[in-house]
Amino acid sequence: MFSKVYSAAIHGIDALIVSVEADVSDGLPIFDMVGYLGSEVKEARERVRIALKNSGFMLPAKRITVNLSPADVRKEGTAFDLPVAIAILVAFGHLPEEYLKDTLIVGELSLNGNVNKVNGVLPIVYSAREQGFLRCVVPAENVGEGAVVSGIKTYGVASLSEAVELLRGNGSKLPGEVDVKQLFAHNNKEDLVDFGEVAGQIAAKRAIEIAVSGMHNILMIGPPGSGKTMLAKRIPTIMPELSFEESIEISKIYSIAGLMEQKALISRRPFRSPHHTITTTALVGGGGVPKPGEISLAHHGVLFLDELPEFQKNTIEVLRQPLEEKSVTIARLNASYKYPAGFMLVAAMNPCSCGYYPDRNRCNCSVNLVKRYLGRISQPLLDRFDIFIEALQMNYKELQLQEKQESSQEIRERVAAARKLQLERYQDQNIYFNSQLTPRMIKKYCKLDAREQSLLEEAFIKMNLSARAYHRILKVARTIADLDQSERITTKHISEAICYRSMDQKYWDN
Ligand SMILES: Nc1ncnc2c1ncn2[C@@H]1O[C@H](COP(=O)(O)OP(=O)(O)OP(=O)(O)O)[C@@H](O)[C@H]1O
Ligand SMILES: [Mg+2]
Ligand SMILES: [Zn+2]
Structure with a gap:
């Protein structure tokens, strides 16, 4: 038979x-x-x-x-x-x-x-x-x-x-049922954390808002306890709400990874923060029975690498390609698998091994030691970050301040408006965000008038910027203008974008 x-x-x-x-x-x-x-x-x-x-x-x-x-x-x-x-x-x-x-x-x-x-x-x-x-x-x-x-x-x-x-055909078993739309609408609403809980840190919050608006990767640098982790965890709460299609796409990835935990649907933006001891396979995917890695589990959300210099160098380096392609291909002997990996990279680090450089009252690290610590991040990886910010330690008084902080909801509305402008502008370009602009597109969409041009030129010479840095400043300036609902990039936008560059100058002098 x-x-x-x-x-x-x-x-x-x-x-x-x-x-x-x-x-x-x-x-x-x-x-x-x-x-x-x-x-x-x-x-x-x-x-x-x-x-x-x-x-x-x-x-x-x-x-x-x-x-x-x-x-x-x-x-x-x-x-x-x-x-x-x-x-x-x-x-x-x-x-x-x-x-x-x-x-x-x-x-x-x-x-x-x-x-x-x-x-x-x-x-x-x-x-x-x-x-x-x-x-x-x-x-x-x-x-x-x-x-x-x-x-x-x-x-x-x-x-x-x-x-x-x-x-x-025996018995009376009924098929499983879930009210998907209702489940989705319900879960999508509630976040567990909120930016309203973060006291002060106005500059860092602003930089994060810009980063999310243009999907720019961001690196936060600062001493222990300055709130880097706290800020990062709240980033998904200001991203636009997930669409149903995005939710299904993410759920498929979690289903294959065996991480559904009896849920029917993943309806929140992912926030993945793998520990720095993670293996390359767990980060990018693969293995005996191929599974998506953390970068795919972060699809449509945030991949947070806390203590960036502590990660294995080669583990971090493999991120470079997925960051460009928004997907990862796992080659096996007789087959290759492709997983989506469209995440926003958020990284945090201390500036030296004690954590307090350049505060010379607290940091005793020698210049060479600091250099070596910062040097663990390779130049090509640094180049993947559009925005650098310093998270400064809050003093007691600032933390005590009772004034009301802006909620994630308020920030999210501005982000959504800036995203809408980008979607409309790039509808024929096959990209969605300013961070994806190629040099050719930058020429077209980030045109500067004479005053802006000369401001940037001056900074370029004074700060000894590379061509890459130049492009990055323009992309970020484009996002800042979009948050301002301004089609024209003005000097105000350019100078703020330059600020987010000066940080890596300060620490890495490049
Ligand atoms: N701006 C802030 N508003 C409210 N609480 C804060 C703020 N900054 C820090 N805290 C408090 O300090 C704690 C430590 O912050 P967090 O873990 O985010 O610091 P960190 O910069 O990531 O430090 P590390 O470098 O040690 O990882 C937070 O859990 C929070 O309770
Ligand atoms: Mg931390
Ligand atoms: Zn130190």
């Missing part, structure tokens, strides 16, 4: 349909699995055999061959256990094959026959719907992710027997 069951394999952030064929024939009782399988898939044999036995299915001693196709797609992970078990039951005549028509199945099996959660259910159900399937059978723990997709029924099962009952 021969049978065919449908399942899916994750590829990048999408899923490909995989067919699981089982054949039973007379001969030695051997269980073979073929079809370009990763090691966990090969181990499915043992799990499936024992799970079937422990679920009460006695199989005659026959030769079983399972083939997963297409042959050129590598199958990884444990999600094929359940479809393999079902295919075998069909091949032995325990389940009629017509019950499996239009059905896609994923799930990991425990030896006792329980169905465990798997990664990637959201993109899998999406692909199933696109391919015309009518229902999906997924682990009970993942049912919420599948239920987000409309136009296809997603059933959650907790055990192999439950799956069999469902497929036989």
Whole structure:
């Protein structure tokens, strides 16, 4: 007897349909699995055999061959256990094959026959719907992710027997349901932190507002306790609200990474702050069963690298390409995967190992020591930051000041207005933000009148700026003008943009 069951394999952030064929024939009782399988898939044999036995299915001693196709797609992970078990039951005549028509199945099996959660259910159900399937059978723990997709029924099962009952049409199991729009509208509203809680730091807040408006990467430098981490954590709260499409895109990434935690949808802008001991793979993605890394988990949100000089140098250097391309490609032996990585990079650091340079009352670090510390950040990486700010330590009086601080909501409205101008201006350019302007576009969109021109020229000579710095000042000035709702870039905008450059001059003298 021969049978065919449908399942899916994750590829990048999408899923490909995989067919699981089982054949039973007379001969030695051997269980073979073929079809370009990763090691966990090969181990499915043992799990499936024992799970079937422990679920009460006695199989005659026959030769079983399972083939997963297409042959050129590598199958990884444990999600094929359940479809393999079902295919075998069909091949032995325990389940009629017509019950499996239009059905896609994923799930990991425990030896006792329980169905465990798997990664990637959201993109899998999406692909199933696109391919015309009518229902999906997924682990009970993942049912919420599948239920987000409309136009296809997603059933959650907790055990192999439950799956069999469902497929036989017995029982009264209903498909999972979530009111996506309501869930989205609700979650999207509440943030856990707010800029209103940050006393003072007017200059830093202003710089952050500009950075978010143009999606400029920002580096904060300052002594311990000056509020760098506190400021960074609040950056997602002034980004425009997530659109539903963005939310789905992020949720797919979290689903594949196995980070949904029973949520149906990720509806807040991500804020990821990996520790400086992170490995390159965890940061950019990859691994045995390929998974998105922190840079993809930060897609549409913020990647915060606190204590930037403490990160492994080569780990940080691999960020350079994704920062340009807004995606990352993981090359494997026979395949390559692409994950989105459109994040805003926010980094924080102390200026020296004690943290207090240039405050010579507190910092005893030698000039060479300071130089060496700052030198851990390479020039090409420094070049990826458009805005540098100093977070200065607040004194007691400033912290005590009771005056009301601006809320995230108020700042967010200005950011949204500046973003709108950019979207309109660049609608034919295939870019969204000022930070993405190429030198050619800068010529077109950041035109300066004579006065502005001479101001910038003067700074250029006095500060000995590089061509890169010159372009960056213009991009940031463009964003400052947009926040001002001004099409023209004026001297005021230029001089503020120059300020955000002088910081790296001060510390790195370049
Ligand atoms: N402007 C501020 N308003 C209110 N509280 C502040 C402010 N700045 C700092 N704090 C308080 O000080 C604490 C330490 O700030 P934070 O951890 O952000 O400092 P940091 O600059 O990241 O320091 P480090 O360099 O040691 O990482 C905050 O948790 C907060 O309670
Ligand atoms: Mg900190
Ligand atoms: Zn020091």
